Amino acid sequence: MSSVLFASVVRVGDGLPLSASTDYEHDRELHDTRKHLxxxxxxxxxxxxxxxxxxxxxxxxxxxxxxxxxxxxCLSSYPSVLAFCFLDELQKEFLVTYDSKRVAAAVRPYSFIQFDVVIQRTKHRYNSPRSLSTKINMADMQTELKLRPPYRLTPDDLQAANGFSPSRSSAKYKGIAPSQTLEPVTLPGAVSCVLSVLCGGLNLLRGVHAIESVLQCFLFAYFSVWRNVKSFLALGLVCVCNMYLFQLRNVWQILFHVAVAACMTLHTHLRRPLGKAPDYNV
Structure with a gap:
């Protein structure tokens, strides 16, 4: 009896089967296992x-x-490293043959049934491990399985997949799958949440103060420049006025000196004695 019994390729989003091995063995337990799959x-x-x-x-x-x-x-006695090497080889062949656009555009089940040729050829190789020539890949897969072992599903997970509520609250999966339930908030989690909110508020206040400081610096610079401009204009106006008044004062001084000189000259002529009158009787 073969060790690898059945293989299929399924689209993750909706579970649409894209390809599968066409052989079928009449076994009750194998039929039930395929239902589980x-x-x-x-x-x-x-x-x-x-x-x-x-x-x-x-x-x-x-x-x-x-x-x-x-x-x-596969049989339960089949080594896990060989099983996942088999799946890894199928994955590489499928990615080389079909692109993601064709996979997303598939509508009917088993749209890539021609991929069964690759599945049958790979099954034949992995059903006779002695003839395998992928020892290096097997070593790499064995190391990877040690670092990140596959998650072992339980009947509760299968019941949840069929739409029934499992007996336990929820399965805690390892890996990158999203969790389906939220755990209750613990005291450290609540404290960290409160501290995060406080830190966020402090950062917001710091941002407001920073904006206020920038505006103050801008306004100070603006008023300082305007004050300097006003001082310059006032000083220039004073200088112009001073020059004008200085020139006007000089004019008045000249007129004043001229008037004084004229008055002194007139006064001198007025005080001069009159000459002796001529004698006509001689």
């Missing part, structure tokens, strides 16, 4: 980008990237 594909935006789900003797592994999810069903 279909249910999980409907809620891919709520899961981390790398997950695994145990369903009886089988495992469902999937990884998401650039709006596309690559899913597979």
């Amino acid at each position: 279909k249910a999980l594909s409907k809620k891919l935006p709520h899961f981390p980008d790398r997950c695994t789900f145990a369903s009886g003797p089988y495992n469902v592994n999937f990884t998401s990237a650039l709006g596309v999810c690559y899913m597979m069903v």
Whole structure:
């Protein structure tokens, strides 16, 4: 029996299947596992980008990237590093073959069913691990799985994916998937929130004071310049007036001296004695 049993490519946004392997094995448990895979594909935006789900003797592994999810069903004894290497190889082939615009424009299910040729070829290689020639990629994947292991989904997560409320409050996922519920605010969180508000208020006040200081400096500079201009104009006016008055004073002094000289001359002539009258009797 093969180790890699089924693989599919699904669009993350709406769970639309884009391509899948066409072979089918008549097994009750495998059929149920494929139902679980279909249910999980409907809620891919709520899961981390790398997950695994145990369903009886089988495992469902999937990884998401650039709006596309690559899913597979394998035996539970199949090594995880090989399973995710298989998904990584499918991802690289799919990204080379199809661009994001074609993926976003797909409307009908299995629009890229021709990609099944690549899936079948990759399945055949990974069903015989001894013939694999990707040991370097396997080493890289093993290191990556140690640093960031896949999140293990539980039946509660599957019930939540099917629309039922799980028994526990919520699953805390690891990775980059968004959290679905808000945790209650703790005391340190409330204190940090209050301090953040206070710091924001202080920064706002500092900004107002800074604007006020800038306006004051601008007004001071403006009035200083205007005051200097007025002083210059007043001083110039005083100088002009002083020059005019000085010239006018000089004119009056000249007229005054002329008048004084005339008066003195007239006074001298008036005080001169009269001459002796001639004698006509001689």
